[in-house]
Amino acid sequence: MEVSHSVKERTIAENSLVILLQGLRGHVATVDLRDESTATGRVTNVDAFMNMRLAEVTFTDRQGAVSRLDELFVTGRNVRYVHIPDEVDIRATIEQQLQAIHRVRYFGGRDKGRKEFPRAKPK
Amino acid sequence: GGAMSFLKRFLPPAEGVRHQQPDTEAVLAGRSLGAGTLYIAESRLSWLENSGVGFSLDYPTISLHAVSRDLNAYPWEHLYVMVNAKFEEETKEAPMTEGEEEEDSDDDVEPIAEFRFVPSDKSALEAMFTAMCECQALHPDPDDEDSDNDYEGEEYDVEAHELEQGDIPTFYTYEEGLSHLTAEGQATLERLEGMLAQSVSSQYNMAGVRTEDSIREFEDGMEVDIAPVVAGQFEDAEVDH
Numbered sequence: 001m002e003v004s005h006s007v008k009e010r011t012i013a014e015n016s017l018v019i020l021l022q023g024l025r026g027h028v029a030t031v032d033l034r035d036e037s038t039a040t041g042r043v044t045n046v047d048a049f050m051n052m053r054l055a056e057v058t059f060t061d062r063q064g065a066v067s068r069l070d071e072l073f074v075t076g077r078n079v080r081y082v083h084i085p086d087e088v089d090i091r092a093t094i095e096q097q098l099q100a101i102h103r104v105r106y107f108g109g110r111d112k113g114r115k116e117f118p119r120a121k122p123k
Numbered sequence: 124g125g126a127m128s129f130l131k132r133f134l135p136p137a138e139g140v141r142h143q144q145p146d147t148e149a150v151l152a153g154r155s156l157g158a159g160t161l162y163i164a165e166s167r168l169s170w171l172e173n174s175g176v177g178f179s180l181d182y183p184t185i186s187l188h189a190v191s192r193d194l195n196a197y198p199w200e201h202l203y204v205m206v207n208a209k210f211e212e213e214t215k216e217a218p219m220t221e222g223e224e225e226e227d228s229d230d231d232v233e234p235i236a237e238f239r240f241v242p243s244d245k246s247a248l249e250a251m252f253t254a255m256c257e258c259q260a261l262h263p264d265p266d267d268e269d270s271d272n273d274y275e276g277e278e279y280d281v282e283a284h285e286l287e288q289g290d291i292p293t294f295y296t297y298e299e300g301l302s303h304l305t306a307e308g309q310a311t312l313e314r315l316e317g318m319l320a321q322s323v324s325s326q327y328n329m330a331g332v333r334t335e336d337s338i339r340e341f342e343d344g345m346e347v348d349i350a351p352v353v354a355g356q357f358e359d360a361e362v363d364h
Contacts, residue, residue, distance in 0.1 A: 033186070033187070034186070034233075035186065035205075035233060035235060047260060049260070049263040049264065051256075051259060051260060053256060057189070059189070062235075065196075067191065067193045067195070067196035067197075068191075068192075068193040068196070069189040069190060069191050069193070069203070070189075070190040070191070070192050070248075071189060071190045071249075071252055072187060072188075072189040072190075073187060073188050073189065073252070073255065073256045073259060074186065074187040075185065075186060075187065075259060075264065076263075076264060077186075077264040078186040078187060078207075
């Protein structure tokens with residue numbers, strides 16, 4: 001489960017519903033954009049600012065013309081709605097994302113972000 | 124031909140150029156602006172025709188960008204960039220579809236300009252797309268009311284609070300951690316932090332990175348115990364927060 005390397009981004013995600021969108025990685029979702037176009041594709045990344053990256057996209061522009069885009073990046077500001085796919089269990093997704101963040105916080109990310117050294121606890 | 128008054132003469136960006144693609148045609152609303160070089164720089168997106176005139180786009184005005192290989196939609200593979208701004212070509216010369224004419228009279232509709240950057244080297248599209256994603260991420264929306272930007276201290280506060288409970292993870296102070304490094308390790312650390320400090324925008328304070336500004340904060344000292352440990356000790360710990 002991928003979690004941002006940035007302390008600030010993890011904190012933002014943890015405190016907002018962006019965390020749900022981040023859990024959509026790998027799923028196909030439809031995003032309604034601010035200009036009334038829509039994009040349906042596989043979510044490959046969502047950052048703390050709700051910038052979304054989708055692959056294999058069917059894009060319908062605001063005039064209704066349909067085209068395919070191999071990859072699409074839409075800025076958070078221009079996302080109006082994200083349709084959560086039916087197969088996604090919203091609560092479980094949020095919990096998994098929170099756990100991933102806590103794992104990084106307490107046991108250290110691989111090489112970036114904060115490194116914490118738990119104190120030895122005599123048992 | 125045509126009045127393209129938004130084209131200006133300027134020098135290509137010298138710094139922060141994540142990707143540069145020569146021999147790239149720029150197209151605005153279906154009209155070609157010629158062949159030139161696309162500069163995907165951290166500060167802005169610029170395109171300069173071979174004659175030396177061109178234009179720049181600021182990332183906050185870019186709504187989205189995409190790789191298009193759908194030859195039914197447009198006959199050449201390209202990088203599509205949608206911008207939240209008006210460019211003269213849109214209203215004057217460019218052919219208008221019925222939809223556009225209706226929407227122009229609607230005050231609520233935001234201006235949109237569609238650019239296509241068509242590289243002669245199609246295999247570069249991935250790299251161009253990725254470079255744009257990276258640069259776009261450097262310019263988060265300043266108008267975003269929902270996000271509380273004051274997060275620098277928050278994660279520390281949560282954990283400092285938990286430290287008082289005594290049975291949760293603690294960590295080295297910066298000085299203690301340093302003293303465990305060899306001379307070579309310290310040199311490496313300084314070099315890496317220097318690189319990080321340069322690449323991270325001044326808004327952010329990454330945890331553990333000492334920049335000029337953050338040195339003051341660290342010297343206040345966090346109240347922590349100093350005890351090195353083997354990771355994994357805490358597999359079964361319960362952490363409250």
